[in-house]
Amino acid sequence: MAMTGTFGSRRLGRWLLRGAAGFTMLYILTPLIFVIWLSFFRQEIPSFPPDGYSLRWYGELAGNERFVSGFVLSLELGVIATAIGLAVGVPAALCLSRFRFRGREGLNNLLLLPLMVPGIVLGMALYVAHVEVEIATGLPILGSLGGLVAGHVLVVIPWTVRLVTASLAGFDRTLEEAAQNLGANRWTTFRRITLPSILPGIVAAAMFGFVSSFGNLEMSMFLVGPGRTTLPIAILQYLEWKIDPTIAAVSVIQILLIGAAMLITDRFVKISRVV
Amino acid sequence: MTQAFAATGAAPARKPAGIFLSAGSLIGPATIIVAIGLVFPVLILFRYSLNRFEPRVMMVEAFSLENYAKFFSDSYYIDIFLTTLRVSLICTIICLILGFPLAYVLARTQTRFKNLLIMLVVLPLFVGNAVRAAGWMTLFGSKGFLNSTLMGLGVIETPMQIMFTEQAVIIGIIAVNLPFMVLTLQSVIEGIERNVEEAAFSLGAPPATMFWRILWPLALPGIIAGTILTFILGMNAYATPVLLGGPQFKMMGPLVFGQFQLNNWPFGAAVSYILMVSTLVLTASANILMQRRYRR
Numbered sequence: 001m002a003m004t005g006t007f008g009s010r011r012l013g014r015w016l017l018r019g020a021a022g023f024t025m026l027y028i029l030t031p032l033i034f035v036i037w038l039s040f041f042r043q044e045i046p047s048f049p050p051d052g053y054s055l056r057w058y059g060e061l062a063g064n065e066r067f068v069s070g071f072v073l074s075l076e077l078g079v080i081a082t083a084i085g086l087a088v089g090v091p092a093a094l095c096l097s098r099f100r101f102r103g104r105e106g107l108n109n110l111l112l113l114p115l116m117v118p119g120i121v122l123g124m125a126l127y128v129a130h131v132e133v134e135i136a137t138g139l140p141i142l143g144s145l146g147g148l149v150a151g152h153v154l155v156v157i158p159w160t161v162r163l164v165t166a167s168l169a170g171f172d173r174t175l176e177e178a179a180q181n182l183g184a185n186r187w188t189t190f191r192r193i194t195l196p197s198i199l200p201g202i203v204a205a206a207m208f209g210f211v212s213s214f215g216n217l218e219m220s221m222f223l224v225g226p227g228r229t230t231l232p233i234a235i236l237q238y239l240e241w242k243i244d245p246t247i248a249a250v251s252v253i254q255i256l257l258i259g260a261a262m263l264i265t266d267r268f269v270k271i272s273r274v275v
Numbered sequence: 276m277t278q279a280f281a282a283t284g285a286a287p288a289r290k291p292a293g294i295f296l297s298a299g300s301l302i303g304p305a306t307i308i309v310a311i312g313l314v315f316p317v318l319i320l321f322r323y324s325l326n327r328f329e330p331r332v333m334m335v336e337a338f339s340l341e342n343y344a345k346f347f348s349d350s351y352y353i354d355i356f357l358t359t360l361r362v363s364l365i366c367t368i369i370c371l372i373l374g375f376p377l378a379y380v381l382a383r384t385q386t387r388f389k390n391l392l393i394m395l396v397v398l399p400l401f402v403g404n405a406v407r408a409a410g411w412m413t414l415f416g417s418k419g420f421l422n423s424t425l426m427g428l429g430v431i432e433t434p435m436q437i438m439f440t441e442q443a444v445i446i447g448i449i450a451v452n453l454p455f456m457v458l459t460l461q462s463v464i465e466g467i468e469r470n471v472e473e474a475a476f477s478l479g480a481p482p483a484t485m486f487w488r489i490l491w492p493l494a495l496p497g498i499i500a501g502t503i504l505t506f507i508l509g510m511n512a513y514a515t516p517v518l519l520g521g522p523q524f525k526m527m528g529p530l531v532f533g534q535f536q537l538n539n540w541p542f543g544a545a546v547s548y549i550l551m552v553s554t555l556v557l558t559a560s561a562n563i564l565m566q567r568r569y570r571r
Contacts (some may be wrong), residue, residue: 018473020376025392027373028399028453031410034420038413041442046413048423095301111305114313118511118554120528121320122313128323128540129316154312157305210532215403221532234290236405239518243412251406258401262394271394 027238032255039248046243057249067250070234077152077230078214084149085156085209090202092157093164094194097171108161115158119218126151127222143225151223155216156209163208200269207265211258324544333538335519340532342445343544352530354547359527360557362441362516363509366448370505371498373449378460379490383469393458400454404514411447411519412438439521447515452505459504499565503558510554 008208026268042052089111096108114122130141141147171194179189217232231254238247262271327337346352381392399407414420415437422434437443467490475485491498513528520526527550533545 010476010482011374017376017380020373021380024373024377024457025395028396028457030414031407031447031450032399034410034413036358038409039322045418046416048420088308091301092305095298099298101298106301107306110309110314113309117313117317118490118507118528118551120511120513120531121317122550124531124535124540124543124547125316125320126312127535128513128544129319130380131540132306132319150312153308153423157309188417211401215401216530217403218406218511218528222535232405235403235409236514236518239409239412243409243416248411248413250400251409254406255398255402257339259398262398262401266390266394271397 035248035251036255038243039245039252041245041248044244046245057245059063060246061249061253064246066229066234066238067231070229070231071253073228074214074231077149078164078210079199080149081152081156081213082206082210084153085160086202086206088153088159089157089205089209090164090198093161093168093201094198096161097165097168108165111161112158114154119216122151122154122224123219127217130223141222142229143228145225146229148225148228150222151219152213152216155212155219159208159212160202160205161206162200164201167198171197203265206260211261214258215254237274277512278425291447293525302354315356316333320544320547323540324542324548326541326544328541334540337541342542343549346545346549348383352546355525355530356553358441358525359414359550362445362448362512362526363506365445366452366509367502367506369445369449370452373504374453374456374460378457379464381457381461381463393461396454399450404451405518407450408515408518411443411450415443415519438519439524441520441524443519444512444524444526447519448509448512451512451515452508455504455508457500459501460494460497463494463500467493495565501561503562506558506561507554510550 041050042054327335417434516526
């Protein structure tokens with residue numbers, strides 16, 4: 001009796017568990033589902049049920065100066081910041097996982113710090129630092145593109161360090177020794193042995209770095225100069241004013257772009273293993 | 276210093292000098308960028324918080340705590356702080372309750388859809404908070420899906436006011452933070468052997484007992500990490516309270532940006548520090564408390 005009771009409650013428990021998991025999944029996806037739905041509405045006002053469906057909001061996006069320039073700036077920022085972030089982050093990760101030295105843990109934490117400081121505080125801090133540097137040097141840093149790029153590099157570095165360090169954690173170093181014993185010089189060893197094994201980490205870092213730069217809102221709000229907007233800022237400012245299928249269509253483009261980036265990355269490295 | 280890969284101790288005979296860089300030059304650039312780009316600004320921000328704001332000249336050098344005193348002596352600001360705290364706590368608790376089942380199922384599932392399911396959890400996380408707020412606005416507006424459906428069914432006569440309430444903000448922040456909670460819990464649960472659960476069941480433990488006696492204590496590091504992460508994200512929320520809470524609803528994040536827009540940098544800096552330090556103190560003490568309570 002006790003056995004069947006336990007089995008019965010286990011089966012019930014399993015269904016409850018699946019139901020709860022499904023509910024949470026639906027909760028997470030609900031806002032995206034509604035944004036996608038709204039982007040196809042024929043009428044401009046988001047009322048239900050819709051009068052009909054149309055693709056015209058997508059067609060009109062190309063003519064929307066604000067969103068197009070925001071999209072281009074976010075794309076440029078993401079690419080430049082990711083390139084610089086990888087260029088300095090990958091060597092740092094190699095160093096952190098290769099060498100045992102005093103203060104290594106501290107340096108590791110320092111490089112992860114940009115992810116810990118709240119975006120809004122980081123933005124405010126960068127702004128006042130730009131004010132001070134501009135006063136001290138006379139260089140026009142405040143609201144400059146360079147200042148914005150520097151801020152975004154800061155966001156990319158911790159992702160690179162974290163993901164590349166993680167990809168080296170299970171690396172067998174005797175492979176490098178073997179290669180060198182067989183006569184490979186260090187450059188060849190790096191290129192043929194080390195690089196292939198950290199490549200998934202680099203790809204994942206590029207994806208996470210790019211996406212977090214592309215979607216950065218809080219920090220960027222403080223750093224964009226007059227007449228310059230990134231896509232997330234343009235979306236926020238539009239939504240403060242109104243919600244309509246135009247903004248939904250912009251959002252869907254962003255969802256598609258990020259979804260595509262994730263699928264491409266997934267071909268190199270399983271997303272479920274790096275997040 | 277100049278023995279990068281030679282640190283492996285391999286092939287001492289071959290040392291083409293200068294091809295590989297020293298440890299210092301490998302990690303140096305990133306360290307300098309973070310030190311100059313982050314540590315220095317955060318220190319300047321603290322110095323600013325001690326300055327004085329004068330409406331016409333914007334900022335006067337000073338060395339006083341009056342910005343902090345202003346915050347803690349005005350019930351308007353204390354209310355904003357308490358609202359932020361309340362919203363973050365509620366969101367964190369609901370995230371834990373909602374997130375655990377999904378994290379467990381994701382950790383234990385054997386199907387080939389696992390990767391796809393995890394991508395579906397990660398995708399919203401990357402899409403940005405403003406985009407997700409747009410989804411909730413479509414759902415919650417006075418002509419939105421929820422009100423239209425309920426009115427169509429005759430449940431309510433006039434549309435409910437959901438937008439621009441604390442409830443809307445809480446619902447929105449939960450959705451924003453759930454992926455972080457789920458992913459943190461999932462990675463820890465994956466490290467717990469299925470066997471220990473089976474052992475509990477075969478000894479006759481009902482699922483609830485198994486959960487409280489086995490799963491909960493073993494998953495505790497993940498629970499603490501996920502709780503702290505979601506709490507911090509809740510405290511620092513910006514886009515969700517601005518868009519779903521409207522102009523009247525205030526949390527700490529929007530308050531910082533508001534002060535920045537008013538050009539009151541000293542007070543904005545002080546609010547930043549109050550936000551950062553209070554979050555740090557609360558999470559650290561919660562961490563210590565939890566660790567002590569569950570140490571066996």
